[in-house]
Amino acid sequence: MSKAEASSLDPVTIELIFNALRSITDETYIALMRSAYSTNIKERHDHSTAVMDSRGRLVIQADKSLPVHVASMFGLIQSVIAKYPATEINEGDIFIANDPHVAGGTHLPDINLAMPVFVEGELLGFMCNIAHHADVGGMVPGSMAGGMSEIYQEGLRIPAVKLFHRGELQRDLFDLLLLNVRIPEERRGDYYAQIAACHLGERRLKEVAQSYSVGTLCQAFDLLITSSERRMRSAISRIPDGDYWFEDMMDDDGLGTVDIPIKVSIKVSGDRIHFDFLGTAPQVRGNLNMILNATVSSICYALKALLDPDVPNNQGVLDVCEVVAERGSILNCTFPAAVAARAHTWMRVVDVIIGALSQALPDAAIGACNGSNTTAVFSGIDPRTGAGYLYFETLGGGFGGRASRDGKDGVQGHGTNTSNLPIEAIEMEYPLRVESYGLIPDSGGAGKYRGGLGLRRIVSPVEHTCIFNGAAERFRHAPWGIFGGRPGKVGRFLHVDVRGRETPLDVKPNGVSVGPGDKITIETPGAGGYGSPADRSSMKIAKDYRTGKFSDRYMQDHYGSVPDLSTGTSTPDGD
Numbered sequence: 001m002s003k004a005e006a007s008s009l010d011p012v013t014i015e016l017i018f019n020a021l022r023s024i025t026d027e028t029y030i031a032l033m034r035s036a037y038s039t040n041i042k043e044r045h046d047h048s049t050a051v052m053d054s055r056g057r058l059v060i061q062a063d064k065s066l067p068v069h070v071a072s073m074f075g076l077i078q079s080v081i082a083k084y085p086a087t088e089i090n091e092g093d094i095f096i097a098n099d100p101h102v103a104g105g106t107h108l109p110d111i112n113l114a115m116p117v118f119v120e121g122e123l124l125g126f127m128c129n130i131a132h133h134a135d136v137g138g139m140v141p142g143s144m145a146g147g148m149s150e151i152y153q154e155g156l157r158i159p160a161v162k163l164f165h166r167g168e169l170q171r172d173l174f175d176l177l178l179l180n181v182r183i184p185e186e187r188r189g190d191y192y193a194q195i196a197a198c199h200l201g202e203r204r205l206k207e208v209a210q211s212y213s214v215g216t217l218c219q220a221f222d223l224l225i226t227s228s229e230r231r232m233r234s235a236i237s238r239i240p241d242g243d244y245w246f247e248d249m250m251d252d253d254g255l256g257t258v259d260i261p262i263k264v265s266i267k268v269s270g271d272r273i274h275f276d277f278l279g280t281a282p283q284v285r286g287n288l289n290m291i292l293n294a295t296v297s298s299i300c301y302a303l304k305a306l307l308d309p310d311v312p313n314n315q316g317v318l319d320v321c322e323v324v325a326e327r328g329s330i331l332n333c334t335f336p337a338a339v340a341a342r343a344h345t346w347m348r349v350v351d352v353i354i355g356a357l358s359q360a361l362p363d364a365a366i367g368a369c370n371g372s373n374t375t376a377v378f379s380g381i382d383p384r385t386g387a388g389y390l391y392f393e394t395l396g397g398g399f400g401g402r403a404s405r406d407g408k409d410g411v412q413g414h415g416t417n418t419s420n421l422p423i424e425a426i427e428m429e430y431p432l433r434v435e436s437y438g439l440i441p442d443s444g445g446a447g448k449y450r451g452g453l454g455l456r457r458i459v460s461p462v463e464h465t466c467i468f469n470g471a472a473e474r475f476r477h478a479p480w481g482i483f484g485g486r487p488g489k490v491g492r493f494l495h496v497d498v499r500g501r502e503t504p505l506d507v508k509p510n511g512v513s514v515g516p517g518d519k520i521t522i523e524t525p526g527a528g529g530y531g532s533p534a535d536r537s538s539m540k541i542a543k544d545y546r547t548g549k550f551s552d553r554y555m556q557d558h559y560g561s562v563p564d565l566s567t568g569t570s571t572p573d574g575d
Contacts, residue, residue: 008219009216009219009220009223013212013216013220014220014223014224017208017212017216017217017220017224018060018220018224018312020208021051021059021060021205021208022060022062022063023204024051024127024201024204024205024208025049025050025051025060025061025062025063025065025201026049026062026063026064027200027201027204028049028062028127028129028197028198028200028201028204029047029048029049029062029063029064029065029129029197031193031196031197031200032047032049032129032131032193032194032196032197033045033047035192035193035196035197036131036189036190036193037185037186037188037189037190037193038133038134038186038189038190038392039134039391039392039393039421039425039426039429040132040133040134040392040393041131041132041190041193043419043421043422043425044393044394044418044419044420044421045064045418045419046066046131046132046394046416046418047065047066047069047129047130047131047132048061048062048065048066048069048070048073048129048130049061049062049065049127049128049129049130049197049201050062050065050070050073050128050129051125051126051127051128051201051205052073052074052077052114052125052126052128053124053125053126053218053221054123054124054125054126054218055081056074056077056078056080056081056126057221057225057314057315058070058073058074058313058314058315058318059125059221059224059225059314059315060224060312060313060314061073061313061314064417065313066415066416066417066418067297067298067300067301067304067313067414067415067417068106068294068297068298068301068343068346068415068416069110069130070297070300070301070313070318071104071106071291071293071294071296071297072098072104072105072106072110072112072130072293073112073114073128073129073130074104074293074297074315074318075103075104075105075106075112075293076095076097076103076104076105076112076114076128076160077104077114077126077128078104079097079102079103079104079159079160080095080097080114080126080160083160084160086123089116089123090116090165090166091116091118091166091167092164092165092166092167092168093115093116093162093164093165093166094113094114094115094162094163094164094195094198095112095113095114095115095160095161095162095163096111096112096113096158096160096161096162096163097112097158097159097160097161098110098111098112098136098156098157098158099151099157099158099159100151100291100294100339101151101291101335101336101337102157102159102160103158103159103160104160104293106290106291106293106294106297106339106342107154107339107340107341107342107343108136108138108143108151108154108155108156108157108158108339108340109132109133109134109135109136109143109144109155109340110130110131110132110133111130111131111132111133111136111158111190111191111194112128112129112130113128113129113130113163113194113195113197113198114126114127114128114198115127115128115164115198115199115201115202117201117202117205117206119206119209119214120214122214124205124209124214124217124218125205125221127197127198127201127202127205129194129197129198129201131190131193131194133181133187133190134183134186134390134392135155135181135182135183135187135390135392136154136155136156136180136181137155137156137180137181137182138153138154138155138156139153139154140377140469140510140511141182141377141379141390141467141469142375142377142379142390142392142469143155143340144340144341144375144377144392144469144471145254145340145375145377145469145470145471145508145509145510145511146252146253146254146255146286146287146341146469146470146471146506146507146508146509146510147254147255147286147508147510147511148254148286148287148338148340149255149285149286149287149338150336150337150338151335151336151337151338151339152336153338154287154338154339154340155180155181155340156177156180156181158177161173163195164195174191177191182379182388182390183388183389183390186390224312224314224316225314225315225316225319226316227312227316228311228312228313228314228315228316228317229315229316229317229319229320230316231308231311231316232303232304232307232308232311232316232317232320233271233272233320234271235307235308235311236268236270236271236272236273236303236307236320237270237271238307239268239273239307239357239360239361240268240360241268241269241270242267242268242360243265243266243267243268244265244266244267244268244356244357244359244360245263245264245265245266245356246263246264246352246353246355246356246358247261247262247263247264247279247352248261248262248348248351248352248355248368248477248480249261249262249476249477250262250281250288250330250344250345250348250473250477251472251473251474251475251476251477251507252286252475252476252506252507252508253284253285253286253287253288253508254286254287254288254341254471254506254507254508254510255284255285255286256285257281257284257285257286258476259476259477260281260284260288260330261279261280261281262277262280262281262330262331262345262348262349262351262352263277263278263279263280263352264276264277264280264349264352264353264356265277265278265356266353266356266357268360272322273303273320273321273322274322274323274324275299275321275322275323275324275353276324277295277323277324277325277326277329277331278324278326280325280326280329280330280331281329281330282328282329282330283328283329283330283333283334283337284330285338286338286341286508287338287339287340287341287342287471288330288341288342288344288345289330289333289337289338289339289342289345290330290331290332290333290339290342290345290346290349291332291333291339292323292325292331292332294339294342294346295323295325295331295332295346295349296318296321296323297318297346298346298347298349298350298353298414298415299321299323299349299353300313300317300318300320300321301350301414301415302349302350302353302354302414303317303320303321303353304317305350305364305414306353306354306357306361306364306365307361307364330345331345331349340471341373341375341471341508343373343394343415343416344371344372344373344471344472344473346414346415347369347371347372347373347413347414347415347416347473348371348473350414350415351368351369351371351414354366354368355368355480355482358482358483362403362483363403363404364403365403365482365530366399366400366401366402366403366407366482366530367400367401367402367407367445367447367451367479367480367481367482367485367488367527367528367529367530368400368479368480368481368482368487368488368527368528369397369398369399369400369407369413369414369452369479369527369528370396370397370398370399370413370452370454370474370479370488370491370524370525370526370527371413371473371474371479371525372397372413372472372473372474372475372491372524372525373394373412373416373471373472373473374394374395374396374397374470374471374472374473374491374522374524374525375392375393375394375469375470375471375472376391376392376393376394376395376457376459376468376470376520376522377390377391377392377393377468377469377470378390378391378430378432378459378461378466378467378468378514378520379391379466379467379469380431380461380464380465380466380467381464382430382431382464383431383462383463383464384431389429389430389431391426391429391430391432393420393421394412394416394418395420395455395457395522395524396410396411396412396413396420396455396524397410397411397413397452397453397454397455397474397491397524397525397526397527398410398443398444398445398451398452398453398454398479398488398524398525398526398527399411399413399451399452399527400451400452400479400482400527400528400529400530401444401445401447401448401449401450401451401452401481401482401485401527401528401529401530401531402449402530403449403530404449405449406444406449406450406451406452406540407444407449407450407451407452407527407529407530408452409439409444409452409453409549410439410452410453410454410455410524411452413527420455423437426459431461431462431463431464431466432459432460432461432462432466433459433460433461433462434457434458434459435458435459435460435519436456436457436458437455437456437457437458438455438456439453439454439455439456439549440453440454440455440456440489440523440524440526441453441548441549441550441551441554442489442549442550442551442553442554443488443489443523443525443526444488444489444526444527444529444549445479445481445485445486445487445488445489445526445527445528445529446481446485446486446529446533446536446554446558446559447481447484447485447486447528447529447530447531447532447533447536448484448485448529448530448531448532448533448535448536449485449529449530449531449536450485450529450536450544451479451481451485451486451488451526451527451528451529451530452488452526452527453526453549454488454489454491454523454524454525454526454527455522455523455524456521456522456523456524457521457522458496458519458520458521458522459519459520459522460514460517460518460519460520461514461515461516461518462516463516464516465513465514465515465516466513466514467511467512467513467514468495468509468512468513468514468520469509469510469511469512470493470505470508470509470512470522471507471508472491472493472507472508472524473507473525474488474490474491474525475490475491475492475493475507475525476490476507477490478490478525478528479525479526479527479528480528481528481529481530482528482529482530482531483530483531483532484531484532484533485528485529485530485531485532485533486528486529486533486558487528487529488525488526488527488528488529489525489526490525491522491523491524491525492504492505492521492523493505493506493507493509493520493521493522493523494520494521494523495512495514495518495519495520495521496518496519496520496521497515497517497518498515498516498517498518502521533558533559536559538563541555541559541563542563542565545562545563545565546563546565
């Protein structure tokens with residue numbers, strides 16, 4: 001049956017196809033995770049998988065995929081379609097790209113792969129995946145520290161090119177990719193995991209096509225996208241018409257620019273919503289900049305989270321957004337802007353959208369989350385083997401207090417739903433010792449529903465000197481509370497030498513030497529509370545105190561008394 005001949009599909013068939021596609025993306029996600037070499041993928045799960053249609057539209061993304069990755073996968077396919085005529089897209093091809101300025105990526109460590117899937121000679125769509133490689137070269141190990149002022153310093157730039165042509169690996173290209181990175185053996189293993197996931201997805205999608213024709217599947221793609229857009233527009237129409245605005249500040253670009261404003265004005269009219277970022281800072285020298293498709297993906301995430309968290313994440317969600325961000329601004333940067341730390345800005349865009357719509361959607365809004373993709377990179381020579389190593393991680397922090405419950409402690413915030421590495425994984429793979437790992441007392445903002453707590457991790461090199469690089473946000477501007485909730489605590493980096501002397505580090509430290517006996521302390525931000533602390537129940541206050549997460553001083557300052565645990569209630573002057 002051709003596309004033109006395809007009749008309207010009944011809801012049961014659409015649901016069956018939807019679940020088959022979701023199964024494919026979830027299976028390829030797990031396959032990539034289990035076959036990857038790096039801890040950043042196999043343990044932290046910093047990867048995503050998706051199905052795109054032949055027009056380059058996002059049809060479905062794996063349930064555990066990262067919202068921040070939507071933009072990159074969409075951008076790669078658009079770049080491929082623009083660059084390659086249909087006659088040059090063949091069965092067995094695998095395309096690769098990462099560059100934000102010419103290939104739709106959002107930063108260089110996210111390597112995109114896409115494999116066209118043909119059924120009976122007709123292009124059905126693309127199996128896509130993306131994985132954050134722990135290093136892609138550039139001026140610093142891990143490719144993610146502050147101090148980088150242009151894209152050339154951030155690593156190897158890959159335009160949309162064929163890694164495989166008609167099933168044959170382009171060996172010269174692959175050799176070039178591996179030559180320009182640190183720890184090439186690990187990179188090779190991660191690439192192979194991505195390639196295997198492409199082939200698995202192609203095989204599974206062809207199996208689905210044995211039950212449904214290409215025409216039927218293409219019509220299902222259209223209907224799934226249309227359904228998501230219709231659901232989102234219906235949800236938008238329930239927001240009171242009007243103009244909403246909010247602003248917040250980024251801390252520091254790592255190259256001398258501080259207090260960087262992010263401003264949004266939102267206009268709602270019926271089922272349409274328009275975002276205007278007039279007044280947001282111009283692009284900066286440091287690497288906080290975003291290209292426009294990354295900004296759009298952050299808006300889509302925020303809308304989905306606020307309005308309809310269960311709506312399938314596909315092109316329909318992207319299509320409802322009307323966005324104006326001035327070209328040359330931090331949210332729509334131009335070449336050769338540095339973008340490695342774009343996730344911090346991505347999260348701040350989500351914060352300002354939630355802040356702007358909080359009055360209209362009080363039950364969906366939350367206090368500001370940790371707002372920081374707190375990045376820690378340790379690198380050096382492993383004294384046990386003489387080989388180089390590179391430990392890369394982004395750590396979670398507090399999640400904002402909500403309208404009906406407290407925020408979560410020690411988790412990734414918006415957009416980057418990766419895990420925190422277990423101590424065992426770090427100490428087994430790297431010559432590092434984790435001296436301490438836990439929650440930071442008093443770091444969550446007080447409120448009727450408190451904000452979540454940040455994390456503290458203290459790391460020391462074992463019998464060698466290593467280099468520490470980092471990048472963070474919410475170290476100057478605290479995560480704000482909402483509706484009377486208090487702000488969460490800011491984060492910080494510390495270098496503690498062998499004598500115990502503490503030296504505070506910059507928000508985006510670069511090239512810090514850490515010798516034997518020295519330690520790096522990483523403290524991630526907490527999160528803001530929701531509602532006035534005066535409205536918190538005595539039972540919750542007592543429970544907070546009993547857990548040991550909050551001190552006597554915190555209790556006295558925010559709730560007016562220290563709970564009397566012998567009775568389970570507050571002491572006099574409590575609620």
